[in-house]
Amino acid sequence: MRPFRMTGVILIALFMWLPVVHADPPVDSNRFFELYDIEGRLFRLEQIAREKGVKVVAVDFFWDGCEPCKKALPKWQELHDKFKDKGLKVVIVDVRAGDDIATAKRKLKAYFKEHPVAFSVVFDKYNMVAKEYGVVAADNSVSLPQIFLLDAQGQNLLQTADCHKAAARIEELLAPQPLAVVSC
Numbered sequence: 290m291r292p293f294r295m296t297g298v299i300l301i302a303l304f305m306w307l308p309v310v311h312a313d314p315p316v317d318s319n320r321f322f323e324l325y326d327i328e329g330r331l332f333r334l335e336q337i338a339r340e341k342g343v344k345v346v347a348v349d350f351f352w353d354g355c356e357p358c359k360k361a362l363p364k365w366q367e368l369h370d371k372f373k374d375k376g377l378k379v380v381i382v383d384v385r386a387g388d389d390i391a392t393a394k395r396k397l398k399a400y401f402k403e404h405p406v407a408f409s410v411v412f413d414k415y416n417m418v419a420k421e422y423g424v425v426a427a428d429n430s431v432s433l434p435q436i437f438l439l440d441a442q443g444q445n446l447l448q449t450a451d452c453h454k455a456a457a458r459i460e461e462l463l464a465p466q467p468l469a470v471v472s473c
Contacts, residue, residue: 320348320443322418324382324411327398332411337378338441344376345446345462347455348437350424351410352386353400355433361452362404368456369408375463379408384419386431438462 321335338346349365351358362381369379385393394412401410419425424435436455438447447458 320422320437320439320445322421324413324418326409326411327383327394327401332380332409334380335443337380337409338439338443340378342376343378343441345372345459346378346380346439346441347459348380348382348422348439349452349455350384350419350422350433350435351381352384352431352433353396354386357434357450357452359404361434361436362406364452364456365408366406368459369406372459372463377459377463379406381406381408381410382418383410383412384424384431384433385412385414385416386433390414 321333321338323331323333326332334346334348337343347365347368349358349361353359365379365381368377371377383393383397388396394414397410397412413419416425416429419431420427422435422437424433425431432450434450434452436447436449436452437445438455438458440446446462447455449455449458
């Protein structure tokens with residue numbers, strides 16, 4: 290084989306290998322997802338996040354057997370009411386923990402019929418989004434509560450298990466304190 294042909298073979302092999310090494314973007318690069326809401330309508334997080342004026346999207350992973358998750362709902366309602374016109378969108382992502390899909394969906398619908406909220410509630414029936422976010426591990430263990438604050442481009446601004454910490458960050462981002470005016 291001639292030397293220039295060997296170089297070509299090496300270059301082709303190298304270019305075939307490179308995309309495999311660099312194919313996946315960093316985990317935090319885009320947290321957008323599509324799921325169905327509890328009424329069966331397709332919910333696209335990217336569409337919601339990119340609506341005019343949206344600055345922060347709070348994604349709260351939820352399970353009806355998680356007491357801290359349930360206790361956080363009134364706080365999310367309060368934040369939604371206070372900041373919906375200042376750029377906040379709230380999304381509850383229901384995680385299926387232990388139940389079959391039909392039972393989990395039935396429980397979710399019943400829970401939110403009894404405890405209605407004014408923002409989106411979506412059902413992650415295969416826990417694919419929860420796995421992508423690291424809420425559900427490979428062994429199917431679930432780590433709740435988990436809250437993610439995202440910007441309009443899907444970049445992670447905060448990840449926490451503490452609703453009050455998320456609320457404080459939302460306040461900081463959407464209701465910044467005015468600068469004090471010092472008179473001379």
